Amino acid sequence: MGELAAPRKRFAIEPAALFGTNCPMDFDQFSHIDTWIFDLDNTLYPPKVRLFDQIEEKMRLFVSDFLDVSLEEADVFRAQYWRSHGTTLAGMMDQHAMPPEAFLHFVHDIDFSPLPHSAELSSLISALPGRKIVYTNGTEPYARQVLQARGLEQNFEAVYGIEHASYRPKPHAEAFAEVFARAAVTPHSAAMFEDDSRNLQVPAGLGMRTVYISPDRVAPDYVDAAHQDLEAFLSQLVAACFSKPSGRLHEAHGHI
Numbered sequence: 001m002g003e004l005a006a007p008r009k010r011f012a013i014e015p016a017a018l019f020g021t022n023c024p025m026d027f028d029q030f031s032h033i034d035t036w037i038f039d040l041d042n043t044l045y046p047p048k049v050r051l052f053d054q055i056e057e058k059m060r061l062f063v064s065d066f067l068d069v070s071l072e073e074a075d076v077f078r079a080q081y082w083r084s085h086g087t088t089l090a091g092m093m094d095q096h097a098m099p100p101e102a103f104l105h106f107v108h109d110i111d112f113s114p115l116p117h118s119a120e121l122s123s124l125i126s127a128l129p130g131r132k133i134v135y136t137n138g139t140e141p142y143a144r145q146v147l148q149a150r151g152l153e154q155n156f157e158a159v160y161g162i163e164h165a166s167y168r169p170k171p172h173a174e175a176f177a178e179v180f181a182r183a184a185v186t187p188h189s190a191a192m193f194e195d196d197s198r199n200l201q202v203p204a205g206l207g208m209r210t211v212y213i214s215p216d217r218v219a220p221d222y223v224d225a226a227h228q229d230l231e232a233f234l235s236q237l238v239a240a241c242f243s244k245p246s247g248r249l250h251e252a253h254g255h256i
């Protein structure tokens with residue numbers, strides 16, 4: 001691995017003292033970022049939507065059928081592979097020679113109607129300077145369906161899925177290396193948003209800024225910023241660093 005990033009101080013952003021005419025110190029670490037990389041599931045939509053519950057249920061059905069075991073036994077295999085391989089898919093491919101295509105198609109064939117449309121999130125992502133990319137352990141076609149349901153399909157210049165990483169999932173370093181090479185990402189001017197803290201360790205080691213989107217009150221040391229809600233975090237970041245003086249966001253926050 002290349003040069004390690006300098007030691008960093010983790011902080012949880014408090015609601016107070018976030019708005020102002022100057023970029024606060026906590027947000028200044030993002031002022032040089034020109035590439036913004038977003039995980040998809042439970043990051044670009046809130047976990048309360050429980051979209052991933054549908055995928056979980058379809059994964060256990062597929063594993064149960066593929067291994068010819070009960071649903072409960074499939075759960076045991078899946079839990080084991082989540083720990084040992086990062087994902088159900090990686091463990092099933094490695095331990096059972098499962099072909100990925102049929103699995104991925106089956107588990108992503110779900111109901112997208114619970115996803116709320118969010119014009120506000122779209123405008124916040126648009127306000128970030130530079131490139132915006134999605135990188136998910138799902139597939140690109142699935143990610144595009146999620147983005148369409150959220151009203152975010154115009155926000156990203158590229159969407160990368162597990163098929164662009166030779167079916168190796170985050171958090172494996174090889175997966176990040178393949179996708180970041182495809183996307184021509186310069187880590188020292190990039191930031192990554194994730195709800196799974198394991199998937200921020202490699203990006204942090206490469207010198208990227210890392211944002212942990214989670215209700216967890218504790219985050220690993222390699223996390224630069226943590227917030228339970230992406231929209232709220234971006235609202236504060238944009239207002240602090242990237243809002244235009246005559247912009248709608250600035251006007252909205254001027255009343256606070």
Ligand SMILES: [Mg+2]
Nearest residue numbers: 039041042195
């Ligand atoms: Mg996720």
